Amino acid sequence: MSTEKCEAMNEKSDLSRYLSLVSEQIERRIARSKYLTYFLSNKFDRSIVFSGRRSEGVSIAQSDTDFMFEAKGVFVNDMPNLGKSSDQVTQLVMDLTDVHPGYTKLLFENDRNDKDISEFAVYGNGLHSLCPQGTNFVSNTFVLDYWNSQSASILPDQHREKDLHFHGPCVLTAYTIMMTRHEIDVAISFKSKWPVVAEEWIRRERKYNWPSSCMINQIKEQGINLVPVGHANSPNKELEWRLSFSKAERLLVWSFNPVQQICMNVMKHFFNSQIAPKFPKLFPSYFIKIAMFWIIEETENCFWIEENLLPCLNALFERLVVYLEEKKIDNYFIPADNMMDAKPEDKLNSLKLELLKYKYNCNSVWLQILNIGMSTFDKNDIYYHHIQINCLSISRFFIYTKLFDLDYQTCLRNLEGARTILNGTDIFPVMRRHLISEINITKACLQFHNDCNKSKVHAERDIKCIEKKLQTGCALNNSTGKLILCTFLLYTKQYQEALTLLQDIEDQFTDLVVYYRIWERSKKPNDEDYDLSKPRSSFEDTMRTYIALDVIVLPFLLRIYPLSVQSIPTAEEQVLFIHPVLYTKVLKFHCHHMLQNHDECQTVFEEMKTYSAMKQYHSDLFSENIVANCEKILNKACIPIFNHKKGT
Incomplete structure (x- = not known):
């Protein structure tokens, strides 16, 4: 790196440090994508493609969270299958006549499908009912209607907004957790083998051997997806389907080296902050990714090195300006598809002029974004582990929301199924061990509760046995163990034993503790409070010291929970997720109540009311209902005491 560039970056070590940190974090985000794809595919019993910026290691404001479900029992061929139809799938055929490049119509051949075995068979007359009258082409609009009708039952209900609506080929839904709204695009798609129309990409001569022949074969083997959306200018767009190469794109992005990944991140940050507010939806970040594919394929590998980071960014920027000048950006897999041809020319010209304003001070813009990026990469324990903890929270949510059924055998089967899924992957092994331990504790509670229902007498040995099993969970963290x-x-x-342990738990809830609930956390993990001079702690130490997960209340175990909690899961017909600090106070309240420590009981109740009123921590009515139930218990307990004091 030249002296001038060194001075601009303050020191070369700053850039090296940034590259190292970003590379590490991107690797963990990619691992999260792989884990979620594997875990959710098993939980939903269907193939899921986790795509969008988050799946590719990009983390900026309003990053996409996209899930693409592959429809069950449907497969698309790019030419008629002259043989016998498969017994495993209902087959559709691509029809590329009179469509824009990159799009296709899907023909449903009745004579090649003796019976419709797709998931659409339960929807009217199956796939045939999704073809407009007088045609055998599957309507993307009808499929979206079907998907909209099914999404509500497929997606988790807790914390989800009831209204779903279309967003391009996706159903847009939102989850509100701790007063934060998370929008998620969920698309339905049909799986297809690699199409002939994209065969040029497979055979394309590549001077610099990117992507490698091994990756090309891997991409071809996994095929593509067809998503229900037509070209914007098509007169028959309701019958068209877009060829989606999301799985291929994800593998290509995962193959980027740190400099390439940072280039894409920085450019997306730049467009998101400087360009998108002035030109909304005109130049999607997807174009930046496609530009990266082209420029990497056409550039020597030695160009993408740390010393060339700023020239690499400038090369990407100049490529985007050229696209705007030519009003053309070729699809990376089907170059005949100009993805910009539906954009208004006048707005593209205005955007080009806007970009040219930055042409002569690009380096300062990139350095500013890089410096902001460096400031967010403090290597404390929470930040280092928070991606795994995030996956842990999501896994807990999906596992335990399926335990709303009051049937004992159903609960056990769901727990065993979750444990089988977790044992099937080598991603985040420490996190998985933690969750499996928690599942084992829950299973022990279920078995004990079931035995209690059979007999009202609790054998001392049974109580000590379950207590010993629960003791093993104390080391997990405040909520899942103690x-x-x-x-x-x-x-x-x-x-009294419970009160002693509860006081210990309360003492551990310092300002350093971060509360995780599903996809939300109570504060940013890169707090300045952490002592960064100490060696980074292990995942287990981080969980014990800094992390508090929500307490899960299962309907099947109502008999074990405090009286103030027992009625709520039945009324809500779902699993409860309670803040650990609030639940600690609830348990203290009931212990003091049973010991007839009325003054302490009143004090804890006031603390409970104050904490429940802190709406930044509680967005549901569960805490309010629990407090109301405690108040009823308190009033019943205080009436005879009050009368006694009055001499009545």
């Missing part, structure tokens, strides 16, 4: 044990101590009338 609070479950405290719940059991309350149930078995060991009130």
Whole structure:
């Protein structure tokens, strides 16, 4: 790197440090994408493609969270299958006549499908009912209507907004958790082998051997998807389907070296902050990714090195300006598809002029974005581990929301199924061990509860046995270990033991603790409070010291939970997720109530009310209902005491 560039970056070590940190974080984000794709595909019993910027290691404001479901029992061929139709799938055929490049119509051949075995068979007359009258082409509009009708039952209901609406080929839904709204695009798609129309990409001569022949074969083997959306200018767009190369694009992005990944990240940050507000939806970030594919394929590998980071960014910027001048950006897999041809020319010209304003001070813009990026990469324990903790929270949510059924055998089957899924992947092994331990604790509670239902007498040996199993979970963290044990101590009338442990738990909830709930956390993990001079702790130490997960209340275990909590899951017909601090106070309240410590009971109740009123921590009515139930218990307990004091 030249002296001038070194001075601009302050020191070369700053850039090296940034590259190292970004590379590490991108690697973890990609691991998260792989884990979520694997885990959710198994939980939903269907193939899922986790795509969008988040899946590719890009993390900026309003990053996409996209999930593409592959329809069950449907497969698309790019030419008629002259043989017998498969017994495994219902087959469709691509029809590329009179369509824009990159799009196709899908023909449903009745004579080649003796019976419709796709998931659409339950929808009217199956796929045939999704063809407009008088045609055998599957309507993307009808499929979207079907998907809209099914999404509500497929997606988790808790914390989800009830209204779903279309967003291009996706159903847009939103989850509100701790007063933060998360929008998620969920698309339905048909799986297809690699199409002949994209065969040029497979055979294309590549001077610099990117992507490698091994990756090309891998991409071809996994095929593509067809998504229900037509070209914007097509007169028959309701019958057209777009060829989606999301799986191929994801593998290509995952193959980027750190400099290439940073180039794409920085450019997307630049467009998101400087360009998109002035030109909304005109130049999607997807174009930046496609530009990266082309420029990497056409450039020597030695160009993409740390010393060339700024020239690499400038080369990408100049490529985007050229696209705007030519009003053309070729699809990377089907070059005949100009993805810009539906954009208004006058707006593209205005955008080009806007970009040219930055042409002579590009380096300062890139450095500013890089410096902002460097400031967010403090290597404390929470930040280092938070991607795994995020996956842990999501996994817990999807596993335990399926335990709303009051049937004991159903709950056990769901727990065993979740454990099988977790054992099937080598991604985030420490996180998986943590979750499997929690599942084992829940299973022990279920078995004990089931035994209690059979007999009203609790054998001392059974109580000690379950208590010993719960003791093993105390090392997990405040919510999944100690609070479950405290719940059991309350149930078995060991009130003083529970109070001692509850006080220990409260003392651990310092300002350093970050509360994770599904996709949300109570504060940014890169706090300045952490002592970065100490060696980074292990994942287990981080979980014990800094992390608090929500307490999960299962309807099947109502008998074990405090009285103020028991009625709520039944009324709500779902699993409860309770803030650990609030639940700690609830348990203390009930222990003092059973010990007839009325003053302490009143004090804890006031603390509970104050904490529940902190709406930044609680967005649901569960906490309010729990507090209301505690108030009823308190009033019943205080009436005779009050009368006694009055001499009545």
